[in-house]
Amino acid sequence: MLITSVDNKKIKDYVSLKTSKGRKEKGLFLVEGSHLCEEAEKSGLLQELLVLDKMKLEFDTNKEIIYVTENVMKKISNLTNIPMVIGVCKIKENKKIEGNHILLLDNIQDPGNIGTIIRSAKAFNVDTIVLSDDSVDIYNDKVLRSTQGMLFHSNIIYDNLTNVINKLKKENYLILGTDVNNGTDVRDIKVDKYALIMGNEGHGVRKEIKEICDKNLYIKMNNSCESLNVAVATSILLYELNRSNHE
Amino acid sequence: MLITSVDNKKIKDYVSLKTSKGRKEKGLFLVEGSHLCEEAEKSGLLQELLVLDKMKLEFDTNKEIIYVTENVMKKISNLTNIPMVIGVCKIKENKKIEGNHILLLDNIQDPGNIGTIIRSAKAFNVDTIVLSDDSVDIYNDKVLRSTQGMLFHSNIIYDNLTNVINKLKKENYLILGTDVNNGTDVRDIKVDKYALIMGNEGHGVRKEIKEICDKNLYIKMNNSCESLNVAVATSILLYELNRSNHE
Numbered sequence: 001m002l003i004t005s006v007d008n009k010k011i012k013d014y015v016s017l018k019t020s021k022g023r024k025e026k027g028l029f030l031v032e033g034s035h036l037c038e039e040a041e042k043s044g045l046l047q048e049l050l051v052l053d054k055m056k057l058e059f060d061t062n063k064e065i066i067y068v069t070e071n072v073m074k075k076i077s078n079l080t081n082i083p084m085v086i087g088v089c090k091i092k093e094n095k096k097i098e099g100n101h102i103l104l105l106d107n108i109q110d111p112g113n114i115g116t117i118i119r120s121a122k123a124f125n126v127d128t129i130v131l132s133d134d135s136v137d138i139y140n141d142k143v144l145r146s147t148q149g150m151l152f153h154s155n156i157i158y159d160n161l162t163n164v165i166n167k168l169k170k171e172n173y174l175i176l177g178t179d180v181n182n183g184t185d186v187r188d189i190k191v192d193k194y195a196l197i198m199g200n201e202g203h204g205v206r207k208e209i210k211e212i213c214d215k216n217l218y219i220k221m222n223n224s225c226e227s228l229n230v231a232v233a234t235s236i237l238l239y240e241l242n243r244s245n246h247e
Numbered sequence: 248m249l250i251t252s253v254d255n256k257k258i259k260d261y262v263s264l265k266t267s268k269g270r271k272e273k274g275l276f277l278v279e280g281s282h283l284c285e286e287a288e289k290s291g292l293l294q295e296l297l298v299l300d301k302m303k304l305e306f307d308t309n310k311e312i313i314y315v316t317e318n319v320m321k322k323i324s325n326l327t328n329i330p331m332v333i334g335v336c337k338i339k340e341n342k343k344i345e346g347n348h349i350l351l352l353d354n355i356q357d358p359g360n361i362g363t364i365i366r367s368a369k370a371f372n373v374d375t376i377v378l379s380d381d382s383v384d385i386y387n388d389k390v391l392r393s394t395q396g397m398l399f400h401s402n403i404i405y406d407n408l409t410n411v412i413n414k415l416k417k418e419n420y421l422i423l424g425t426d427v428n429n430g431t432d433v434r435d436i437k438v439d440k441y442a443l444i445m446g447n448e449g450h451g452v453r454k455e456i457k458e459i460c461d462k463n464l465y466i467k468m469n470n471s472c473e474s475l476n477v478a479v480a481t482s483i484l485l486y487e488l489n490r491s492n493h494e
Contacts, residue, residue, distance in 0.1 A: 080359055112359055116476040121471035150472065172337035187490075200308040220490060225397065232482040235475070243434075243467060 002053060002067040008073045014050070014088065020169045027091050029139035032057045034075055037087035044090040047160030050076065071196045078141040079165070091139065094157045097164070099127020101245075102173060103197040104161055106132050106205050108166050108230065111191050113201065114138060116145020116231040122150040124238035125245070130172070160199070164167040165212055168195050175214045177205060178237070180227065183218030186240040194241065198234045249314040255320045257385030260296070261323050261335065267384040273423060274338050276386035279324055281305045284334035286396030292336040297323065302331045325388040338386065341404045346374020346412070348492075349420060349442040350485070351408055353379050353452050355477065360448065361385060362393020363478040369397040371485035372492070376403045377411050408444070411461055415442045422461045424452060424483070425475065433487040441488065442447045444461070 003011060014030065016022030024167065025027045031040050038059040040046040049065045051057060052073055057065070064068055073082045103126045108114050114136055121129055136143065138156060147154075174194045176189075197213065199205030219228065219236050227233070249470075250258060261277065263269030270276045275294065278287050285306040287293040296306060296312045299320055305440050306352070320329045361383055383390065412422055416475055423436075423443045439478060444460065446452030461471045466475065466483050474480070 116479060119472070120479055123468040123475055125469050127285070146476070148473070153471065162314060219486070220493075221370040221486075222372050222489075224400065225366070226395070228370055228482070229366060229393070231476070232367055232479055234362060235479040236483055236486055239466070239468075247466075 002069070003072055004069045006072055008072075011068070011072055011075065012228060014086075016130060017088070017185075018076070018141070019036075020140070023091065023137070023139050024062070029089050029091055029144075030076070030141070031144055032083040032085075033089045034083075034085055034168070036144060036149050038083050038090045039089045040117070043152035045092060045152060047090055048088040050086040052082070052084050053098035055224065057085060077121045081233045094155055095102070096155075097130065097157065097168070098155055100173075100193040101126045101241070102168065103129045103234070104164065104195055104197040105129065105135055106134075106161055106209060107134050107200040107203075108198070109136050109137055110201055110230075111140045111142035112146045113229070113231040115143040115148075115151075115197075117234050118143075118147040118156070118239055119150045119156055120231070121136060122154055124235070124242040126238060128156060129154060130161065131156065131158050131162045133158055140244060161209055165195065165197075165209065168214070169214075175212065175225075176237075177210055177213030177216045179216035179218060183216040183219060184222055186217045186237050187244075190244045191241070192245065196234075196241065198230060198237075199218065199228050208247050248317070251316045253319055255319075258315070258319055258322065261333075264335070265323075265325060265388070270384070270386050272480060274334050276338055276391075277323070277388070278334045278336060279332075279388065279390055280330040280350055281332055282334050283391060283396050286399045287334045287336045290399035292339060292399060293334050294337055295335040299329070299331050299335040301473055307437050314439045341402055341457070343402075344375045344377065344404065344415070345402055347420075347440040347476055348372055348374045348488070349415065350376045350481070351379075351411065351442055351444040352376065352382055353408055353444060353456060354381050354447040354450075355445070357427060357448055357477075358383055358387045358389035359393045360478040362378070362390040362395075362398075362475070364445075365390075365403070366392040366480050367478070367482035367485055369401055371482070371489040373485060374402065375409065376401060378403065378405050379408045380405055396462055412442065412444075412456065416459070416482065417459075422459065423484075424457055424460030424463045425480070426463035426465060430463040433464045433484050434467070434491075436462070436464065436488075437491045438488070439488075439492065443481075443484060443488065445477060445484075448477050 053067045173195045174191050264277050308428045419437050420442045
């Protein structure tokens with residue numbers, strides 16, 4: 001099949017997936033470019049592929065391929081340079097916390113930060129990521145690009161963090177916050193079962209959540225620097241927690 | 248002085264500072280918002296302030312203040328929500344490598360990554376950052392915002408990296424690269440005088456530079472994850488190198 005018109009019903013449906021509202025309504029999201037489409041295929045979430053007319057896919061798939069013209073691709077893509085392929089994927093509804101290493105993200109807003117954190121969480125063996133309900137939508141195209149495909153291999157849940165923390169406390173997870181002034185050096189802690197909470201770029205973790213942390217961590221650094229980027233701070237903490245578990 | 252027209256000569260000059268070309272021609276750059284303007288003031292680079300009509304500055308300064316109307320501010324600002332104040336700063340021409348901890352960045356292109364790296368470099372006691380001549384312009388507004396003002400307290404140079412490395416080698420700096428497969432665990436290295444080289448987001452460090460590294464480093468992580476975001480990887484390596492120097 002080749003679609004040449006941006007007014008085609010199918011194309012209009014795909015364009016609606018560029019907004020968070022459209023994605024929620026249809027339970028679908030888009031990924032752009034060969035690398036992300038291939039990761040989507042591997043994860044089993046890929047439903048359909050839109051390929052630029054006359055182009056050849058760089059990976060194997062048994063999914064339906066719809067060929068589209070440049071103007072149609074341009075309409076669906078978020079990128080300045082349109083990709084050769086866009087994948088239509090199913091949103092996986094996760095609801096179950098798995099594993100001993102949990103990362104809780106309280107109202108993180110920057111898509112690049114969320115994506116980078118998801119990528120690092122995979123690298124440092126986090127089992128489940130829980131995002132507060134007011135966090136940025138992870139199916140946003142900028143988040144997807146920053147995860148470098150790691151989203152497809154992660155267990156990610158949206159929930160009310162206070163409820164989640166109370167539940168985790170009962171199951172003996174150590175609840176870890178951060179405190180630049182009075183925290184424990186992250187290198188000095190050894191813990192098997194933890195939930196690390198990281199907060200919003202500007203305001204940090206909200207007060208009612210901060211109060212129920214069991215322990216606050218600190219990253220050793222030059223005092224003249226007030227703080228690190230939240231994706232960097234999260235990554236260093238996870239890196240250290242991961243090492244403490246494997247050494 | 249109150250300027251109300253976007254056609255004012257001074258305003259046109261400021262608008263030209265939104266491009267890399269304009270900044271190079273005039274030797275000036277802009278910073279937006281109270282926090283960055285205050286950091287600029289402390290650093291001595293602030294020349295002049297543009298303040299929204301009827302607003303009051305949140306910090307002390309003896310620099311010239313020009314009041315502007317909302318439409319003028321909108322024309323100069325890069326932000327969706329215009330700031331209350333924009334600072335006009337002088338570009339400082341650095342040419343001298345200082346200190347024992349040098350970070351070399353080979354063709355990093357994402358402004359957010361560069362800004363985040365500059366912020367982390369300050370936190371982990373890097374003395375000088377050298378950017379390859381083809382790296383992104385650090386006076387780009389997105390870089391400035393991501394540094395959180397740390398740019399004003401950093402020694403940053405643009406230069407040809409091969410020449411710089413050859414010079415550093417003669418001065419007994421250990422030249423450190425990265426290698427995911429055959430590198431040395433960064434935690435196992437102790438070095439006082441080093442130059443760490445980090446490469447482009449997509450292509451890594453260019454071949455001719457990789458070849459002259461004395462040692463390659465590695466960050467311990469889950470094998471299923473191909474790589475980390477470059478700002479995260481740089482930050483973890485600097486964090487470890489900084490600790491090895493202070494423990």
